[in-house]
Structures are given as structure tokens and as C-alpha cells.
Amino acid sequence: MMSPLNSVVLYQLGPIPITQAVVTTWGIMIVLVVGAFLLTRRLDLVPTRRQAALELVVVTLDSQITETSGARPGPYRSFIGTLFLFILVANWSSLIPGVEPPTAHLETDAALAALVFVSVIWFGIVGDGVGGYLKSFAAPNPVMIPLNILQSLTRVFSMFVRLFGNVMSGVFVIGIVASLAGLLVPIPLMALDLLTGLVQAYIFAVLALVFISSTIKDGQPEAPETPTKKEI
Amino acid sequence: MDYLRLASIVSAAFAVAFGALGPALAEGRAVAAAMEAIARQPEAANTISRTLFVGLAMIETTAIYCLVIALLLLFANPLLV
Amino acid sequence: MTFDLWALGLQAANVLILVWLMQRVFWRPVAAAIATRQDTVNAITQTAKATQAKAEAALAEATQARDGIAAERVKALDAARSEAETAAKTILTEAQKKAETLLATAKTQIEKDTAAARKANAAEASDLSLVIAARLLDRLNGPAIQSAFLSQLVDAIAELPEAEQATLTDTPTGIEVVTAKDAGALRAEIEQAVQSAFKGKPKLRFVTDPDLIGGIELRGPHFSLRNSWQADLSTIRKALSDAG
Numbered sequence: 001m002m003s004p005l006n007s008v009v010l011y012q013l014g015p016i017p018i019t020q021a022v023v024t025t026w027g028i029m030i031v032l033v034v035g036a037f038l039l040t041r042r043l044d045l046v047p048t049r050r051q052a053a054l055e056l057v058v059v060t061l062d063s064q065i066t067e068t069s070g071a072r073p074g075p076y077r078s079f080i081g082t083l084f085l086f087i088l089v090a091n092w093s094s095l096i097p098g099v100e101p102p103t104a105h106l107e108t109d110a111a112l113a114a115l116v117f118v119s120v121i122w123f124g125i126v127g128d129g130v131g132g133y134l135k136s137f138a139a140p141n142p143v144m145i146p147l148n149i150l151q152s153l154t155r156v157f158s159m160f161v162r163l164f165g166n167v168m169s170g171v172f173v174i175g176i177v178a179s180l181a182g183l184l185v186p187i188p189l190m191a192l193d194l195l196t197g198l199v200q201a202y203i204f205a206v207l208a209l210v211f212i213s214s215t216i217k218d219g220q221p222e223a224p225e226t227p228t229k230k231e232i
Numbered sequence: 233m234d235y236l237r238l239a240s241i242v243s244a245a246f247a248v249a250f251g252a253l254g255p256a257l258a259e260g261r262a263v264a265a266a267m268e269a270i271a272r273q274p275e276a277a278n279t280i281s282r283t284l285f286v287g288l289a290m291i292e293t294t295a296i297y298c299l300v301i302a303l304l305l306l307f308a309n310p311l312l313v
Numbered sequence: 314m315t316f317d318l319w320a321l322g323l324q325a326a327n328v329l330i331l332v333w334l335m336q337r338v339f340w341r342p343v344a345a346a347i348a349t350r351q352d353t354v355n356a357i358t359q360t361a362k363a364t365q366a367k368a369e370a371a372l373a374e375a376t377q378a379r380d381g382i383a384a385e386r387v388k389a390l391d392a393a394r395s396e397a398e399t400a401a402k403t404i405l406t407e408a409q410k411k412a413e414t415l416l417a418t419a420k421t422q423i424e425k426d427t428a429a430a431r432k433a434n435a436a437e438a439s440d441l442s443l444v445i446a447a448r449l450l451d452r453l454n455g456p457a458i459q460s461a462f463l464s465q466l467v468d469a470i471a472e473l474p475e476a477e478q479a480t481l482t483d484t485p486t487g488i489e490v491v492t493a494k495d496a497g498a499l500r501a502e503i504e505q506a507v508q509s510a511f512k513g514k515p516k517l518r519f520v521t522d523p524d525l526i527g528g529i530e531l532r533g534p535h536f537s538l539r540n541s542w543q544a545d546l547s548t549i550r551k552a553l554s555d556a557g
Binding site: 005006007009015016017018019021022025026028029032033036037039040043044045047051054055057058059062074077078079081082083085086102105106107108110111112114115 | 315316317319320321322323324325327328329330331332334335336338339340341342343344345346347349350353
């Protein structure tokens with residue numbers, strides 16, 4: 001049985017090995033961008049049903065951002081929304097036969113978690129300045145500095161492992177069951193996998209948002225003390 | 233079959249089994265508390281369910297860690313290579 | 314277990330590119346559309362509000378104007394009513410005055426008329442009584458009466474002042490002795506009595522006048538001595554009419 005921790009290299013582009021996950025990611029990118037381009041071609045003042053649906057998506061995302069972080073959704077909208085959409089589509093791409101979700105591979109999840117880590121730093125610096133961002137490690141008091149530094153790494157690592165574990169376990173279980181009884185039996189597991197994929201995409205986006213906003217809040221001068229989410 | 237492989241397999245099974253116990257209990261408590269909260273305050277259902285989902289994902293992370301450890305033991309055991 | 318750093322880098326680049334593309338293609342246009350619509354809606358709402366406020370102001374103005382018109386109308390009506398009232402009052406008072414004057418004139422007229430009628434009645438009655446008296450006296454006319462009148466005449470002549478007696482006596486045309494009927498037998502007696510009454514001897518002419526009813530009168534050119542029923546009756550009439 002093939003280890004789920006391994007990735008398949010399709011072909012070598014010079015020194016760069018192109019894995020299956022990267023190719024699938026390209027496909028997802030093309031689908032997302034072309035689909036978004038086609039959907040947003042004619043945006044009018046009076047919305048059609050299609051435009052109303054798109055606006056519903058954006059408005060829901062905005063309200064989630066506002067409720068979770070209490071900030072204006074403008075700067076975070078595209079990063080958080082794209083993370084959510086990409087992870088969702090990637091998770092659900094397991095429905096297509098022969099396609100393995102890129103999020104079921106270590107490299108993709110690690111890349112996403114690394115992007116979240118970088119974005120926390122980026123938004124923290126943009127929101128509070130370098131000094132403010134550095135001060136956010138001293139919240140609630142300077143004794144917590146080593147713990148906060150450790151936390152900023154571990155929470156990203158936990159996001160990485162969580163997403164990878166969930167998606168990979170879904171794919172792995174379905175693979176095992178399909179190898180035992182290929183017809184109809186994996187269907188409930190696939191439905192569960194869909195739910196897990198949606199929830200994990202949502203969790204990933206919300207956690208990224210929570211990390212960013214908590215960093216910005218901690219970095220602000222006289223911000224009220226808010227308990228930061230502790231990660232395992 | 234050497235003892236190391238056997239121990240790895242047994243440990244993997246134990247990891248998944250006991251790693252699933254705690255999160256299962258914890259998720260049950262969390263869902264029960266959330267249900268009670270929603271019953272008390274139906275208008276706060278949105279916030280409560282969002283927080284519940286985040287919390288459930290956090291709790292489930294423990295089980296996932298166990299699963300990953302089990303998989304590492306099975307497929308990427310550094311002692312067996 | 315394999316962990317490909319190249320794949321990690323590729324995936325990170327992919328996701329970054331995807332974020333950028335989606336921002337260009339999806340999030341920004343849709344958010345812009347929402348913002349545009351919200352702005353438009355706000356603008357429209359504000360315009361509508363402004364229009365509504367304007368309409369309300371116009372309505373208030375119109376209401377005010379209407380109220381003003383109504384008040385003016387009420388005022389005009391009041392003015393017209395008071396004017397009409399005063400006019401009616403003046404007309405009424407004038408009519409009253411006129412009626413009063415008319416009434417007064419009528420009253421005075423009536424009084425005058427009644428007085429005149431009474432006077433006429435009285436006159437008629439006195440006339441009638443005088444006629445009756447004249448008839449009665451006419452029946453009483455006789456020699457006794459004539460002699461009584463004669464004596465009275467003589468007394469009257471005697472009472473005349475002497476100068477007048479003289480002028481009478483000297484009158485060339487003579488004195489008319491007027492009697493009601495032809496004196497007849499009495500003529501001589503009368504002539505004698507009169508001539509004896511005068512100092513001189515005046516010429517006497519006898520004239521009959523049935524109007525006298527009874528009595529003897531002397532008439533000269535400038536003088537008359539009335540001594541008859543007629544004279545008495547006319548005196549009475551005059552007195553009556555004067556009294557009436």
C-alpha cells in the first residue's frame with residue numbers, strides 16, 4: 001500500500017520535480033480564475049441572480065470577517081476568501097475520479113500554513129508598524145514573550161497538521177474502503193469527506209483571520225486585553 | 233517479524249484508539265454545552281455555532297495528531313529504515 | 314515519507330498567484346459592485362429624502378397659503394356681513410325715521426283733518442243752528458219786535474257821538490233805513506222816531522232787505538248801524554267760528 005505521506009512526482013522540469021499536487025493545484029487555479037472571470041464579466045447596478053449570488057458570497061465573507069475580527073473587511077477579504085475557496089475546491093476535488101486533493105499532501109498544507117504565518121507578520125506590520133508587531137509578542141506581559149514566539153510557530157504548525165490530517169485521512173479511509181468493497185460502500189464516507197472538507201476550509205480561514213486580528217489587536221497601544229487562542 | 237515492527241503496529245493502533253477517546257468525550261461535552269447555550273439564547277445561534285465549529289476543529293486536532301503519529305509509525309518509522 | 318521543498322515553494326507561489334488573481338478577478342469587482350450599488354442607493358435615498366423634504370415644505374406652504382386664504386375669506390365674509398349689517402341697520406333706521414316722520418305727518422294731517430272736520434262740522438252746525446234760529450226768528454217777526462228794534466235803534470243813535478250824528482245828518486245822499494219787509498204802517502213811526510233821535514233832520518230812504526230777517530238798520534256811505542237779527546246772528550257766527 002502506498003504511503004499517504006509520499007507524493008508522486010509526475011515529471012522533472014530541470015531541477016524541479018513537478019508533483020501531482022502541483023498539477024492539480026494548477027488545474028484548480030485555472031478553474032477558479034476562469035470561473036470567477038466568467039462569473040464577474042457583467043456586473044451591473046441592478047443585480048442578476050448570478051451577481052446576487054456572488055454578492056451574497058462576498059457579503060457573507062465580509063460579515064464573517066467583521067464579526068470575527070471586528071475590523072473592516074477590506075484588506076483581508078481577498079486573502080481569507082481565496083484561502084477558503086482554494087481549500088474548499090481542493091478538498092472537494094477528491095470527488096473527481098483519479099484526482100487526489102492537493103491538500104492531502106504535506107507540501108500544499110505546509111505552503112498554506114507558511115503563507116498564513118507570513119501573512120500574520122505582514123498584516124501585523126501593516127496594521128501596527130514594526131514596533132507594534134514586535135510589541136504584540138509581549139502581550140499580555142513580557143514574561144509571555146518566549147511562549148508567544150513558540151505559539152506563533154506551533155499554531156501554524158497545528159493548522160498545517162490539522163488540515164493535512166483531516167483531508168489525508170478522508171482520502172486514505174476512502175482508498176482503503178474502496179479497495180475492500182469498491183461499489184456504493186464508500187459513498188457515506190465520501191459524503192462525510194465533503195462535510196469535513198467544508199468545515200476544514202472554514203476552520204482554516206477563520207483561524208487565519210483570528211491569528212491576524214489577534215496579532216493586530218495585541219500590537220495596538222491601549223487595546224483591551226483579549227485572550228489569545230492557545231494552541232496545542 | 234522483529235519486535236520493532238510489531239511494537240510499531242501495536243503502538244499505532246493504541247495511538248489511534250486512545251487518541252480518539254479523549255476528543256470524543258470532549259466534543260460531546262462541547263456540543264452539549266453549545267446546544268444548551270443555543271436553547272437559552274437562540275438569537276446567538278450564529279456566534280455559538282461558529283465558535284463551536286472552531287472549537288470542535290481544535291479538539292479534533294488532537295485525534296488527528298494521533299492519527300498522524302500512527303501513520304508515521306506505520307509508513308515513515310525512522311527506526312525501521 | 315518525502316517532503317519536497319520544491320513542491321512547497323511551488324504550492325506557496327501558486328496560492329499567492331491565486332490570491333492575487335482572485336483579488337483582481339473576483340473579490341475586488343464584486344466588492345466594488347456592492348459599494349457602487351450602496352453608494353447609488355445612498356445617493357438615491359438622499360435625493361429622495363431631499364425631494365420628500367421639499368415636497369413636505371411645499372405642502373406646508375400650500376397648507377399655510379390655504380389657511381391664509383381661508384382666513385382671508387372668513388375675514389372678507391365677516392367684513393361683508395358687518396357691512397351688510399350696518400347697511401341694513403342704517404336702512405332700517407332710515408326707514409324707521411321715515412316711517413316715524415310719515416306717521417307723524419299722518420298724525421298731524423289726521424289731527425289737522427279732524428280739526429278741520431270738527432271745525433267744518435261746528436261751522437255747519439252753527440250755520441244750521443243759525444238757519445234754524447233765523448227761521449224761528451222769522452216766524453217771530455211782528456210789530457212788537459219791530460218796535461223793540463226801533464227803540465233799540467233810537468238808543469243806539471242816542472249813544473252815537475255828536476260829531477258823527479252831525480255828519481250823518483248832513484249826508485247829502487241821506488241815510489238808508491233798511492228793514493226786512495216793507496215797513497208799511499210802521500214807516501211813519503220809524504221815520505218819526507229816527508228823526509227825533511237825531512238832532513237834525515236827516516233824509517231817510519226806506520229799503521227792504523229780507524236778509525235782515527228782522528230789525529231796522531241805518532246805513533250811510535261811511536257808516537252803518539247794525540240793528541237786526543242778521544247782525545246778531547253774524548256776530549254769533551263770528552264768535553263761534555273764532556271760538557272754534
